[in-house]
Amino acid sequence: MSTPNLTAEQIEFQEHARAWLAANPAPETQIDLPLSQLELAKREQVEYYREWQRSCYEAGLVGTDIAKEYGGHGHSGCQDIANREMSRVGAPFLLNTVGLSMMIPAVLKHGTEEQKRRFIPKALSAEEIWCQGFSEPGAGSDMANQQTMAVRRGEGWVVNGHKVWTSFGQFAKHMILLARTSRDHKYDGLSFFLCPVEGHAGVTVKPLVKMTGELGFNEVFFEDCVIDDSLRLDEVGKGWTVAMTVLTHERGAAEGAGGGIRAVHPIERLIGLAKSSQRGGGLAADDPVTRDAIIRQAIVHEGIRQDARRARVPALNDHPMRLPMGQGVVRTEFEQDCARLGVDIAGARSTLYKHDDAAPDNGYWPLAYMNSYALTIAGGSNEIQRNILGERILGMPKSK
Amino acid sequence: MSKSNRPPKDFGFGADEEMLRDLARKLLGERLPVDKLRTLVAEDHAAVYERHERQRWDEALWKEIVELGWTGLAVPEQDGGVGFKRAGIAGLVEEVGRFALPSPLVATLNATDVLAQAEGGRQWLARIADGTTATLAITNAVGSWELGEGDLSASEDGGNLVLDGAAYFVQDAFKADVLVVAAQCGGDRVLCAVPADSTGLSLVPDRIHDLTRDQATARFEGVRVAEENVVSRDAVGALERAWPSILVTVAADLVGCAEWQLQTTVQYAKDRKQFDRPIGFFQAVKHPLVNAMLDIDRARSLVYNAACAIDFDDPAEALKAARMAKSAASDAGAFISDRSVQLHGGIGFTWECDVHIFFKRSMHNQALYGDGVYQRKKLASTMIGEI
Known part of the structure; x- marks a missing residue:
């Protein structure tokens, strides 16, 4: 089962990852686990996944390639192997997606030494959960149309505004915040902050109810929220540049590390449904x-695949970005089309939703279909x- | 060729395969740019469609291709050929489709794949490696792609077989030196190599829309086949084993053709102005072209996966992968063909605009050896179960 072209370090790490995952399967639990990160709504769910990420971190599967002085394990070219191995065994997802896939790359590239030491270790261990504050009611696909204002006052900034679609907001310690520091320039008028959320004066998190009836997203309101200038990432006016660093990681994040708790082959699942449905x-x-x-x-x-x-x-690639950039559309619409097809196959029984004992696959099909719009809308x-x-x-x- | 149970991540598409593909792209780019192709096959609309002249092809270019050894690529090394990987052949055929090359190359590759699976095919493989052209004559009058069906019968006569009946939809029949024929002989289906100049064999041309190939009905009236040309007593088995390669070759042609259609239509969307803007500004134009790109990408990836599965995997996996590739390539070809004419607008509907040449080649290939729906029906039988 060895893979060609791996370094000695990578081979050793791969063996370690496989052995650890085999010896440490995800713990059994009685709590109701969500379909994906997007449906995370209860504190007990958060604690389950926080514990899982912490044990993966301690085993070296999270923060694998991050330098030791920032709490990482100091490997080289091993994080992809860790991700692949976690995915292969259908391990639970990693809770702190925003911290791992967005905050850390941005801070490593744009942050001060102090910011790196302060924020990266606790994001790796999931002690501190991060959320993302980019989208606003008037800034969806046109993301540079940010209206949340950060105004200079003394050594700090005063923030006022309204963010939406904030996953993990109700559990987050911090937010990566894009805010307007000048009205004179659309793009160069933006700055980037590592903003405190939990227990911070002037920040209110309000859960948003999705069309499925579930929680998961939030609205976050800033009313005269004061933050220190040491929490600004990169220079004033460079917020758009930092946001671009973050966004190159966002689309990959959903299917990146971890994989879902129930890694059922989507086609086998459809075939199974078709074999138990009448038409x-x-x-x-x-x-x-x-x-x-x-x-x-x-x-x-x-x-x-x-x-x-x-x-x-x-x-076999005429343009190096053609396949990577196309995959976001293809994968999200595949999820949507499969879920919709499941609804069609289920026929009359597709009307049955969660908590109806007769619902095929516990109401998965209509729920997954409705939730799939998060995939085809989020991130642009x-x-x-x-x-x-x-x-x-x-x-x-x-x-x- | 190396056989292993672990298909390589790069589909086995290495330096040799890339070199051949790039050489093909360069040669065809120089020798068959689209204006030359138009002069060659579409100078006059009445030539093929009304006066029924045979579709033209560049025989000088073909000589070069034979000298370059492309016809012997699928011939195993021990039979005097190159024994090239399917991934490499797919790369070459993509270029053949991209330039809509009129030639017996694809027909010869398809026939070679069948001969390579026939126990008595070796002498013909050696001749193909030397430049002999071949084509398959295996299809019945209604165009069934079921391998056990046909309208040809064979009877024993001394040491020879005698063939009577007809084979239909024979690709590039007028360019082929030898026909690879399946016929019913008592309880067996036999496979024969029949030289095109055999007594009693006549070709009746089909009137087809594609300008880049010919097609014919091959009529057999008491055609005698010498014993050494009866290359297999199990024609269905040989065809079944060759089928993944045949599907992948046609799918690769479709993918190359589709990429030309995409790039040409994108260029038109940048150049053509309406309402003071290039029409590519409008999302009703832009988004379908992106969809076509994503479809073509899927088809292309599935073609190399299938080619690699043939090189490295078990036959069942290869047939499944090849059917997926042909389904995706047929559908991608149909979609970009549709958009290539529609988005060119009025001019796209005329003879003067080159898109029709590729539209027709693609449409012909979509049907050949089964379209997307047909492939999916076959896949459903293995993946979901028989009804």
């Missing part, structure tokens, strides 16, 4: 139209992604 007097699995629809998704699923494989073969809706692909990859003129 036109027979099994849905025997209905030619249903069969075609399932195999279509199977081909997309295999295509996603093979696109990822081909993306690593330079000779797929319409914006198609603009970006058309402009940056195919070179067509900007639509604005």
